Amino acid sequence: MLLFGDWWQLRPVKSTALFDQSSKAHSGSAYEGLQLLWGRTRDGLQRLWELTQPMRCDDPWYGAFLGECRNGALSAENYFFIHGVPTETVGSMIPGEAAPRCGNAACAALQNGRWREMFAGGAKWPAMQSLECVACQEERRARCRVVWSEQDPRFLQQPFDAAPYIHPHNVPKYYALQLRALEFAKQRHLSVHWVRGARQALAPRRTGYQRGGLEQEAPALARLPRPADRGHDKYG
Numbered sequence: 001m002l003l004f005g006d007w008w009q010l011r012p013v014k015s016t017a018l019f020d021q022s023s024k025a026h027s028g029s030a031y032e033g034l035q036l037l038w039g040r041t042r043d044g045l046q047r048l049w050e051l052t053q054p055m056r057c058d059d060p061w062y063g064a065f066l067g068e069c070r071n072g073a074l075s076a077e078n079y080f081f082i083h084g085v086p087t088e089t090v091g092s093m094i095p096g097e098a099a100p101r102c103g104n105a106a107c108a109a110l111q112n113g114r115w116r117e118m119f120a121g122g123a124k125w126p127a128m129q130s131l132e133c134v135a136c137q138e139e140r141r142a143r144c145r146v147v148w149s150e151q152d153p154r155f156l157q158q159p160f161d162a163a164p165y166i167h168p169h170n171v172p173k174y175y176a177l178q179l180r181a182l183e184f185a186k187q188r189h190l191s192v193h194w195v196r197g198a199r200q201a202l203a204p205r206r207t208g209y210q211r212g213g214l215e216q217e218a219p220a221l222a223r224l225p226r227p228a229d230r231g232h233d234k235y236g
């Protein structure tokens with residue numbers, strides 16, 4: 001018998017996790033279950049192989065991105081790539097590697113200082129990004145998985161072409177919650193008070209660029225509607 005599992009799990013509620021030590025079992029049956037995995041008897045598993053090479057994804061950048069998400073440690077750079085906003089490295093750069101995959105010295109020079117100089121001199125992102133090679137630009141486009149416009153041509157491709165309903169954020173959920181609140185109040189003859197939420201950054205953003213605010217560093221990001229602007233109740 002072969003068992004496959006991923007230990008990177010939330011603990012079960014008020015129960016014993018399979019990755020617990022037998023001494024921490026809360027019941028006899030939990031202890032027996034843990035013994036099947038960790039016991040040294042002939043009834044327990046005989047061998048453990050740890051699989052360390054991710055095989056889910058052929059794309060080295062997307063694999064690195066998923067790994068960061070899995071570890072709860074998404075880097076700012078990869079967050080910017082997935083949103084399609086300005087980044088400090090060129091489009092074919094893989095986190096942890098020494099040079100961009102395109103192999104162009106000019107692209108390496110961009111991320112190693114030239115872009116910083118241009119930014120300090122007041123250059124705008126489109127002009128900076130246009131200096132990337134074709135391979136970097138293509139890869140940058142592929143990394144952007146966040147839609148910015150209802151006219152995005154990807155909506156006409158599979159599998160989105162057959163989607164019955166595509167909506168931004170959690171709009172239907174928040175709308176349903178508001179309807180429920182109204183119904184709750186109606187049935188109990190209560191008045192409804194709507195509170196509009198507002199979100200404010202409490203800590204300065206960590207960024208490699210010293211000059212300029214969010215608008216300058218990531219104009220597209222700064223245009224993102226804030227939750228309060230969308231009027232839903234998540235932060236209300």
Ligand SMILES: [Zn+2]
Binds near residue numbers: 092104107132136137
């Ligand atoms: Zn390049």
